[in-house]
Amino acid sequence: MARRKRKAFFKVVLLLAFFFFAVTWINIQATSMGYKIEQKRESINRIKGENERLFQKINSQLSLEKLEKEAFQMGLIYPEPDILVLLPDKNRAARRPAQVAKIFNMTLLKAS
């Protein structure tokens, strides 16, 4: 009887010990996860910062003063309006059948 009681007592103590161990282990894991999350956050911020700096660099490389200076160094000049050649407009191809029909005095059949 006493032996049974001692066995039961040990089981309870073991159970409690296991419980406390589990709680401690989970806390440690949570703290460790916290460190990792914060490290990832810092990493994201660092990459965002790097992205911003590259974006700024692109903007400054594309600044109009710089482009103009480099263009002049390459011997390029600003075009005058009289040498401006405008490409045909997008709708020209669509208008072409009607124009051809007019030239040959034909009737344009509409697509069914």
Add this chain to the structure above:
Amino acid sequence: MKTHYFQSRLLILKFAILSGIFIVLARLFYLQVSSHKKLTSTAGKEVERTILENSPRGLIFDINSNILSTSVKAWDCYILKKYFKSAKKLPEVSRVLNIPQNVLADKYKNFYAYVPIKRNADAAFFEKVKKLKIRGLQCDEKYRRHYPNNEMIRNILGVVNSKNEGISGIELIFNQLLRGGKRKRGILRDAHGRIIYAQSSREKSKPLNIFLTLDKNIQYFCDSILKKFVKKMKADMGMVLVQNPQNGFIYAASSYPMDINQIPVFQWIYEPGSTFKTITLSAALETKTVTPQDKFYCENGRWQFTPKIAIHDHEPEKTLTVSEIIEKSSNIGCAKIGIKLGMEKLYRQIKLFGFGAETGIGFYGESGGILKPMKKYRRIDLAVMSYGHAIAVTPIQMINAYSAIANGGNLYEPKIIYKITDSEKKSVYEARKILIRKLLQKETAEKVKDILVKVVEKGTGIKAQIEGYSIAGKTGTSKKIDEKGNYLTNINVTSFVGFFPAENPRYTILVILDHPRKYYYASETAAPAFREIAKKIIVLKGITKSRKS
């Protein structure tokens, strides 16, 4: 006997282990339960913090989504003597950070607790500081404003102070929208100061982005051409405005030399001179007081208006039609038109065109010009006002008036804000054209336009011509006035305002040169500048030639 001895020893061992466990449990109970409140509070003070973070300011774009103003990370680096403790590490700091040792040593000696090292440091500097890992050597992260286009429209964009709050221009007017909110985050730190856990609380309001109607490319051309002409003509200052006459959008607002605290195109007042003759002409045609073919005798260049006052033309002319009066810019002819029109009708038309009042573009310090109450004007004022004296206007008022003529008689509200978006690029506000009033009948506007085309084809605006393109415009030369409206001796202001293509106007351009010394008249100074700017816009925007040029 042996078994009994073994069992009693086992019992003692068990008792010892249990006692140990019991002591640990008792201690745990004491820490976790009895002293829970007290220890939580003490630990909280050490490890729990709430930090305040600023979000970056919203961006400012031009009409084509080119960035004009952005926020970049910067760091203020410093030494806290309390933690730095001794000056022995200063040589290493100065070597790595590339700061002269004597400069750093002096600062360390002179400052009491906080020793500033560098403000607005870039990321590379911050990384060097971080790598040093010296206690007491710290950096505070912040955002600072960055303008990728250097000085372009800096006076319109405005300036922010050290706290990243707008103090002028767009940065000030839209400070609440651009600023966004402050973000609070609860954090837990360990004994080494590393963050274990951080909350992300939502910002109450995220910053918005602003799109201006300004076109970066047109602005650039205006800036460079204006600078060239101000230097070439040896002028004190120059201004250019470019506007879309169909909706009032301002594409460019340039001034040289630029003062970051002023926006002359909205604030500066001047006597418009002969550019104002178009207003008199519009009033006379609209009220059917005259027709373009009506003739007036121009007194051979000198008209003795009163015994003491004579009105002069720069070229003597005899009889001219109304159209020719504007083409040749006859002051006498225009004065006679004004007198025939009458003060009441002229004054009414001047007010309808928006002169004497702010345009409502929204910038602090905008002037309404100088227009006295009608009853204070005498007959001589009527005569001289007809050709642009006895009145002061701002550049924005003048270009807005010509845009109204260009678009067929509709006065639109000038706009500089195109749209406002949130961080997800969703529009919160979009500008649309606002008709202030209908000024002129379309036929009247067409007649005025035809006359202005002749001014450029064969009149005083010949130097604004571009072959193949129909341009309408008017020159203006007047004496400069001070803020009180008093004339300054021997100092003039020349201007040219015009629009093109005349058959379907898309751009109105105003060029003003303050006190050009090389030439006197606008036909020699402002008109050629207009032509150069117009040429650039034609090529940039691919404007086809006019059918009749």
